[in-house]
Amino acid sequence: MPRFRFLAPRVLGPAVAVILIAVLGTTILLWRGGDETASGAPLSFRLANGMDVLAIPDRRAPVVTHMVWYRVGAADETPGKTGLAHFLEHLMFKGTADIAPGQFSRIVARNGGQDNAFTHYDFTAYFQVIAKDRLPLVMEMEADRMTGLELTDAEVLPERDVVMEEQRTRVENNPMSLLQAEMNAALYGDHPYGRDIIGHKEEIETLTTEDALDFYNRFYTPNNATLIVAGDISLDELRPLAEKYYGSIAQRAPTFERKRAHIAWPEEDRRVVRRDERVHEPTWLRFYPAPDYSNAGAREGAAFDVLAEILGGGQTSRLYRNLVVTQGIAASIGSWYEGSRLDAGKFGLYALPRVGGALEDLEKAIDAEIELLLADGVTAEELERAKTVIAAGAVYARDSQRAMAYAYGEGLMTGMSVTDIHEWPDRIRAVTANDVLGAARSVLTGRAAVTGELLPGGGA
């Protein structure tokens, strides 16, 4: 992604060591959607050419967030050409017959806007945040590059070097990313979720202008795209603009039916141990196979969210309370459910020992907590607290138009409906203690998991 990046601040505020379980190449939204307005779910419609349109009104400032999401991502690349979805995302900022190379972002900026894009396994999206009166401008420009991208080696080859630098920053310079890459490969096997979104280095290096244009011409078509505008606009105001700028685009290719390889989960527990001399303090991680939200169904998906909150969601979670506060063997610990995927998700655990502590002791203590939860389930108090925190997250998300646009886009790209996303807080509130226990049993038992250790020392 062509995100511009500054260094992270030197020091994190709160002391708790924060580990970044970064999903490579994507923006992470902590809360995945939902809102509780009395006004109901955001309204949508479909243009005659198959492009979906969604408006998420928020009238506080005369500003809009304009996003176009394509239903194609890194998981749709052909073997030998990994990295192509993300590489094309960079190249979309080059030029068309009307926009000179490199001018897209400059025009947006000249109009007081900010723009960027991101690539994930199941989608690629482009966005601008800009004053409401400039919305037609960015819609025209975005529509223009849906069909009119022009690329030559003069722009493509330096950009490929930029992507190689991005790969170094995100992956090669980052031992945690290297560990997670190996663990994902162990978890998902040959399925595309088992490789980095940014692609294999040796394959990125060989991608060509023609590869990028082929991918573009196959997948970038209105019948494969969704428009989301959040901010100072209603669907009634958006409709004529959407018709004018996007409705006139003819379908360029058949609608892409995403049929991915079946995931062959590991048959037995796997352990990935990675030693790196750049590492001083060890890290422990575990990935369990899990369904994604759309395949889990609303009830089980919501139960996974609640389980992750109760087990390791915050400072009152079981793992924190028992391993950090009471036993004092962990410095940081947590669990999360990653359900915003099309084909499958994962349930994750991470832990950092105190300085000098051993991963073995940590793992034993974590396994004991899991056994306890599987045996006794969760208490009514834990359940209520977790549901309150998650449901409040949906209200807090409404404070940000960009977070809302992202939450709906991500959900829609991964098999959810507008109603599913809107009603998510209700699904959370309906979760029972038995649901949580059922979710725990389905994900934490009877399935092989991948455990990862990042350790100091030489060798890989």
Added chain:
Amino acid sequence: MTARALFGILLAAILFLATPLSAFEIERVVSPGGIEAWLVEERTVPVIVMEAAWEGGTVTDTAEKAGTANMAASLLGEGAGDLPSQAFQARLDDIAAQMSFSVDNDYFNASLKTLAEARDEAFALFALAIVEPRFDDDAVERIRAQIGVAVARNRQSPDWLAADAWYRAALGGHPYALNRQGTPETLPRISRGDLIGYTKNVLARNNLKISVVGPISADELGTLLDKTFGALPAEAVLPEIPVVEVASGAQTIVVERDFPQSVVIFGAQGMARDDPDFIPAFMMNYILGGGSFSSRLMEEVREKRGLAYSVGTSLSPLKKAAMMFGQVATRNERVGQSLSIIRGELRRMAEEGVSPAELADAKTYLTGSYPLRFTSNSAIANQLMGIQTENLGIDYVERRNGLIEDVTQEDIARVARRLLRADDLVVVIVGRPNLSPTVEGLPETGDMAPPAAPGRQH
């Protein structure tokens, strides 16, 4: 993806905002007890956000006990009044309130976000945290251990290593150059008494700024202000902090680590926030390297040559120091080439200033994008806090775009001559860089010994 800052407080540089924004009104609320806050009453979303900042951040730390302010901040959510740590956290989670405390160089910062329906309980817990922190021994030792882990892990990060070495090279023994989280040596020295002393000295009423945004009226807030902050001591006790300048004279420091991509930070003396030329300097920085995809450095280093994914510059005006930073991350063999191009751009701008088109583009971006900083309650609260801590005045939101519009090419040429000294930079590189500006004959691999020893001057 809004302002991304080098080094925390630099945010303040970008913070200075404004266009006439008719969408909201900033109200100065003074409680019956005399406590002032800036309020934007905003009823769209049932979320109240409060930001508070006390002057007296990590700059109050001594070298002997570096990390004291940060450790105190880390412990404020860890038990207060009759509530030990876990009980306090449970009360917060039961109402899903989010409370955090942190320190930057100049300020101790607090943030409270609550659902409107849980307002009174959330503010009461906040008051307890700042007025009656417990500092129980078990919590102190746990947090000490947790910070110890963060401190140890920092030393694995090329970005952290680069920033740390830069501050020490540029600011020497000034408190700004201390590790904010402390070091393995200083952390064990911090006692419970030090933590209590820090909070008693810093959390007072006369060094406090407050911003509140959300569905709450001025009257309601006035009452809450007294309940929340009224029990704090009237006067803070803060050490005298000397002004420090970035060390003059070129330095290039290499921190050798086995990264295939070097992380480079370069910097020099910057521009104080109250300098009459700060706004021109801010615009100059935008055109040079602050403007995301539109900057000269982005064009020359990334777009034309593919040398880096990230490259940019920023201003960091602290209370007692003003810095200008740049950073680039590039594969080891291209470090010398990238730095040579960057220095060339600094020279070019110092000698020639900027073009009329560049100035016009900077103005339309900076003025036009100003409302983008006010799209959420959290964002507005942040902006108000920046305006308050930088003493820009409650009307700054209305004045700011006019200040931008008034800047001329001559203004920018003047500050460019003053700030951009390509041959007088403090440069830190973490990796295994090739410092030669040419890459001819060098193998295309990531591991080659640097020709320069650490600390070499050139």
